[in-house]
Amino acid sequence: MPASSFMNAVSVGPCCAPNPEIVVSIAPTVACPARQFKAAIAAAGKTLRMGITETINTAMRRIPAWPLYILGVLPAIWLVWLGATGGLGAEPIKALEQGLGKKALQLLVLVLAITPLRRFAGLNLLKFRRAIGLLVFIYVTLHLLVWLVLDVQAPGRIWADILKRPYITVGMTAFLLLIPLAITSNNRSLRKLGPVRWRKLHKLVFPAAISGGVHYLMLVKGWQIKPVIYLAVILLLVATRFIKRRRSVANG
Numbered sequence: 001m002p003a004s005s006f007m008n009a010v011s012v013g014p015c016c017a018p019n020p021e022i023v024v025s026i027a028p029t030v031a032c033p034a035r036q037f038k039a040a041i042a043a044a045g046k047t048l049r050m051g052i053t054e055t056i057n058t059a060m061r062r063i064p065a066w067p068l069y070i071l072g073v074l075p076a077i078w079l080v081w082l083g084a085t086g087g088l089g090a091e092p093i094k095a096l097e098q099g100l101g102k103k104a105l106q107l108l109v110l111v112l113a114i115t116p117l118r119r120f121a122g123l124n125l126l127k128f129r130r131a132i133g134l135l136v137f138i139y140v141t142l143h144l145l146v147w148l149v150l151d152v153q154a155p156g157r158i159w160a161d162i163l164k165r166p167y168i169t170v171g172m173t174a175f176l177l178l179i180p181l182a183i184t185s186n187n188r189s190l191r192k193l194g195p196v197r198w199r200k201l202h203k204l205v206f207p208a209a210i211s212g213g214v215h216y217l218m219l220v221k222g223w224q225i226k227p228v229i230y231l232a233v234i235l236l237l238v239a240t241r242f243i244k245r246r247r248s249v250a251n252g
């Protein structure tokens, strides 16, 4: 061991000596105040964290999921109201389209975060997943409708736009991937498909979210940080699911 590291290690305290022989021989009998202090801090931190997540989980268990549908559509109603009353600026259709698209993407990120939040932070929001997932679909559908009915208008241009503009093609792909998820987000479908097939089908949320993020990145002009952050977060959240699967395979 280089002399400098040895000195650093020794300066921590005699019971934290770097010599493993010394550590082994004295550890069971001599209490190290520094280590005890560190362990106490770590234990207190863990207890506090567990306490906070348990408090949140208990509170969440008491809150029903259904009000989320009502709260979730309020921003859409507000946006439409603003659009109809001249509150969305000089280009209300574009602002409405963008506002709905942004909400859809934010909800998609939230729905992707639910499993990692439970796994890594112990936060259980599973009971809200279906409501948030359906809200994603509502927002994407409204976003698409604004594009079809208010933006493009001419039916002949719709197909041409889907084929010619890559960001529309990718957005449309995301929308199509979300359709089977929205249709099967109910207990009857879960029973009919069985949990294994249902879970497999619902993995479509990963390519759908990635397509949504890519769609946003493709449509902005020039270099902008926001779509990059959205896509990075989506990829990270999807990656956590992949790591989980590989680890469980490795563990047999």
Ligand code: HEM
Pocket (backbone or CB within 6 Å): 094, 097, 098, 099, 101, 102, 104, 105, 108, 140, 143, 144, 147, 168, 171, 172, 173, 174, 175, 208, 211, 212, 213, 215, 216, 219
């Ligand atoms: C999961 C599906 C989708 C998501 C998450 C999504 C998300 C977004 C987001 C975040 C924006 C940009 C908002 C902003 O600039 O602040 C946007 C814009 C837009 N999206 Fe989507 N979108 C999706 C599907 C679609 C589909 C299916 C279409 C049409 C076929 C579409 C057409 C557009 C258009 C035309 C814009 C506006 C572009 C502009 O600013 O000129 N999107 N979308």
